[in-house]
Amino acid sequence: MLKAKPHESKAGRFVPPPKLPPPTPVVDLSDAEMRLAQDLLFFAYRDFTNVADKVLEELDLGRAHHRALHFIGRNPGITVSGLLAILRITKQSLARVLNALVDQGFVSQAPGFEDRRLRLLTLTDKGQALEQRLFDAQCTKIAQAYRESGPQAVQGFRNVMRAMMDKGARAYMDGTGSAEDA
């Protein structure tokens, strides 16, 4: 459908332009489902991350900082390598956000006990407070979505999302604690 005209209020007539091709073809039901899924993932992810972004904006932090905070909070004592394996970004990309978080007192680093090359990452109290605040914002969103959809839908959502993840991510979710591979 052409929703390209948000306000043709006065004139009000919609004249279709000459010879538009049909929308991307939907050959069968499963094809329609796929198209739907694309839209769902785009909009839902955007609007989900949006609520945290608003909080981050006040503090001049970005989404990358949030991700680091989240995974450090969930895995206290994680190493830089471990975090890299989860996030799958380069060391340099992580260093930028990590240094900012350490400088601003959100994250602290401690050398490993047995292996002193390691830098064990933890959230400071300040970091935990911020992470909690970001979590609360997204929590509201998730809770509302879950309430709207019902518990059965939630289980389905979880199954599909998990099935969309690759092997390494599933292994991490299974609590092996290691994001073994890419």
Place this chain on the structure above:
Amino acid sequence: MLKAKPHESKAGRFVPPPKLPPPTPVVDLSDAEMRLAQDLLFFAYRDFTNVADKVLEELDLGRAHHRALHFIGRNPGITVSGLLAILRITKQSLARVLNALVDQGFVSQAPGFEDRRLRLLTLTDKGQALEQRLFDAQCTKIAQAYRESGPQAVQGFRNVMRAMMDKGARAYMDGTGSAEDA
């Protein structure tokens, strides 16, 4: 950037192990669900977009180009303003990708019939072919995830994802769903 311990090197080999705080606290069941949802959204979205990114890389296009192709394909004759309203980016950000797509013959522009200020956007044959190729890649992923999860889970997934979207996105979905556009 070791600022945790300025001069520890001679303090001895047996540094007390850093006291690790507990993971971000999970106070009740729904809290655990929320934490899970955060992880699910991050990993699933990343791995879903990944399959298209691999195709785009060959052509030196980015995710932003894919999004434009997708929504133009789904809404032939959409205006620049309409596309901006869906993507919620600035005119300048869109112009960059749109000009690239037009220059490379993936998208064509035609002046509106009724209102000649409008530029109605459509995919060329070449653009449709590319969009189809990107769709196929993500299709494989979705189909596999849906197969793994079962039809009931799929319905739940859809409900939750939709509930996560804000009002504007839901309105778009309602006007563009597979029910209407063919």
Place this chain on the structure above:
DNA sequence: CGTTTTAAGTCAATATTGCTGACCTATTTC
């Protein structure tokens, strides 16, 4: 012991994708 590997930090350069603000043109509407 010395060599090699590993964990991490760093520097320089580049690309993508978003942003703001300011302006300009063509066209429609009042």
Place this chain on the structure above:
DNA sequence: GAAATAGGTCAGCAATATTGACTTAAAACG
């Protein structure tokens, strides 16, 4: 004719990602 609208463009900036090369410290190996 003036104002509003659709669109385009320029210049600059910011966040996040990339690659490649290099350094340091500590562990592992032989």
